[in-house]
Amino acid sequence: MTQRSPFVRRNAVAIAALLALSGGPVQAADVSWIGPNASFWDVVTNWSSNPALPGAADDALLGAFDTTFRSGALTIRSFNGTGTFSVTGGTLTFTNASRVGGLVMSNGQLTGAGNL
DSSP: OOOOOHHHHHHHHHHHHHHHHTTSSOOOEEEEBOSOTTEETTOGGGBTTTTSOOOTTEEEEEETOOEEEOSSEEEESEEEESSEEEEOSSEEEESSOOBOSEEEESSSEEEESSOO
């Protein structure tokens, strides 16, 4: 019988503890736009999830505000609103159907698995 080193046992215990503390899988959340009209997606104070931007499990609720995605790479569940959504840089990926009142693409990428 081979014996594992204390280093391997200690790491296995640390990983198990980390998984137990994480609370399991990330739950979907509605994240609302609370910023001013015609502002930028990457400003965390524009979101109800402040200090974080909407994430992979989140639905971004834009309301009637005009918003601009200008940089970075981000995946979200969906975005919904009636204002104009502009993509001027970066890559935004959505995994479920999304809708906006208007779409302006001047640079960057908008990709997704759901209908837009």
